[in-house]
Amino acid sequence: MIVVLTGAPGAGKGTQADLLAAREGYRKLSTGDALRKHVKAGTEIGRLAGAVMERGELVSDDLLFRILSEELGTIPTSETVLLDGYPRNLAQAEALDTLKASHPVRAAVLLDVPRSELVSRLSGRRVCGSCGASFHVKEQPPRVEGICDKCSGKLGQRPDDNPGSVAVRLDVFEKTTRPILDYYRNKGVFREVVGTGDPESVYRQLNSAIKGK
Numbered sequence: 001m002i003v004v005l006t007g008a009p010g011a012g013k014g015t016q017a018d019l020l021a022a023r024e025g026y027r028k029l030s031t032g033d034a035l036r037k038h039v040k041a042g043t044e045i046g047r048l049a050g051a052v053m054e055r056g057e058l059v060s061d062d063l064l065f066r067i068l069s070e071e072l073g074t075i076p077t078s079e080t081v082l083l084d085g086y087p088r089n090l091a092q093a094e095a096l097d098t099l100k101a102s103h104p105v106r107a108a109v110l111l112d113v114p115r116s117e118l119v120s121r122l123s124g125r126r127v128c129g130s131c132g133a134s135f136h137v138k139e140q141p142p143r144v145e146g147i148c149d150k151c152s153g154k155l156g157q158r159p160d161d162n163p164g165s166v167a168v169r170l171d172v173f174e175k176t177t178r179p180i181l182d183y184y185r186n187k188g189v190f191r192e193v194v195g196t197g198d199p200e201s202v203y204r205q206l207n208s209a210i211k212g213k
Ligand code: AMP
Pocket: 009, 031, 032, 033, 035, 052, 053, 054, 056, 057, 058, 059, 060, 064, 084, 085, 086, 087, 088, 092, 160, 169
């Protein structure tokens, strides 16, 4: 079964999906993480996607569906998959539905955060180059500046967290991704959670929303 976790960049989808995976046993599938792995490994997909990602634009639907199918193929269908970052437009939502015999969408949950907060979260975000853990220079600083608390890896900015790409990514969410909310509303599986405030309280609300409580 699939739970679509949607929301603008910086809404906290990845962080919350990690918590849900660790505590509830869900499987996290992030298309952004999968793409970044391809870029790091220098694969053909990585070469095609890297520059597009850096500008904050969307990578092609065909490539994304290839990645989605590959990644889903490694997860037993008995597991609940938290889909972080897919679908990002209506065509992708429809493509996901073609897999519904084995991967029906049980819920689509929006993590809602105002744009001004998203900008400050993304501009202050620092990510570990080794394990991918995420910090914030003000809200969640590492114990030692520039060093990951978890694995002592080096922290840096994601190439698409620069002001120009952040603006593009937020606009893409509003114009291209937001229409999928109505798509899931019409299917009766849409839910909404306010993504600001204490992460533990966001977690509790999100967990209830996923379980349909
Ligand atoms: P994320 O880590 O989810 O913010 O994704 C980082 C970047 O990867 C996005 O800005 C896009 O360039 C690309 N990407 C991730 N998921 C998708 C998707 N479903 N469709 C198109 N591009 C995607």
